[in-house]
Amino acid sequence: MATNEAIGRLGGMELTLRPRRHWARRLLGVIRQNPLGFIGLLIILGLAAVAAFAPFIAPYDVGDFRSGTPREDPSWSHLFGTDQLGRDVFSRVVFGARISMTVAFFAVILGTGIAMVLGIVSGYLGGMVDNGIQRGVDTVIAFPQLLLLLILAQVLGPSMETVILAVGLGVIAPITRIVRGAVLSERNNQYVEAARALGASTPRILFVHIAPNMAALAIIIASTLFGVAILAEASLSFLGLGIPIPNPSWGTDVSLARTARPLHIWWALFPGLAITVTVLGFNLLGDALRDIFDPRLRGRL
Secondary structure, X not given: OOOOOEEEEEOOEEEEXXXXXXXXHHHHHHHHHOHHHHHHHXXXXXXXXXXXXXXXXXXXXXXXXXXXXXXXXXXXXXXXXEOOOOOEHHHHHHHHHHHHHHHHHHHHHHHHHXXXXXXXXXXXXXXHHHHHHXXXXXXXXXXXXXXXXXXXXXXXXXXXXXXXXXXXXXXXXXXXXXXXXXXXXXXXXXXXXXXXXXXXXXXXXXXXXXXXXXXXXXXXXXXXHHHHHHHHHHHHHXXXXXXXXXXXXXXXXXXXXXXXXOOOHHHHHHHHHHHHHHHHHXXXXXXXXXXXXXXXXXXXX
């Protein structure tokens, strides 16, 4: 008789071997355990789709002054209304998603990559190298992050490349501190000692043995920092030091709507909602990934 369980004997004891669950059932189990994380993932996937297909989704060109009359309220022809120049706000929000995702992706990849290298080297080597790196990290952390971003943006001039560089450099110090702490607990594990005993070089131990074990931590940090990067880009654009006009940016549109008279609430509302929902989605996904990759919680899935 066929059964779902295989029964065997070992040393007089009965063993029950349960078959591995199908990947789809495991995925459904993860979703049930982390419903908010799944909502965050849907938000991010939706944002990515909007950014990728922006030219096909946006009904008007972002700089088209003839798309409508100035300060129109939301309607079927202009879902989010128009700004003071008659440009379609919905089209600007859609193309703003492309800019925000581009800035966040490259800034987080840049910052996380540099921070992972510094954190692994600092945590493993220790001594003067560790002290030098950590004193630099302390100095950067003690300096207000927004002020650091403003200085970099002012010195380099407003552009997308400047925003990517400023945001990427701004996240290096806190990530370095986190990675260093994780490496301190990893460097005395048996697999590292075995690599030393086999004569592996220090670079090989760092980037072949220790670095892969930091991958889960890097994914968690990066997923959370995407929201931080988008918020930083919007802050710089709001202050006039981010994405230069007339390129569409959520922060720029909120800033222009704030200073326009008479006040047109729709112009500021929808870009502000886009920033809020995007940051919320990345934060929900980051929390879920932390729970999934946490060894203390993995047994529940």
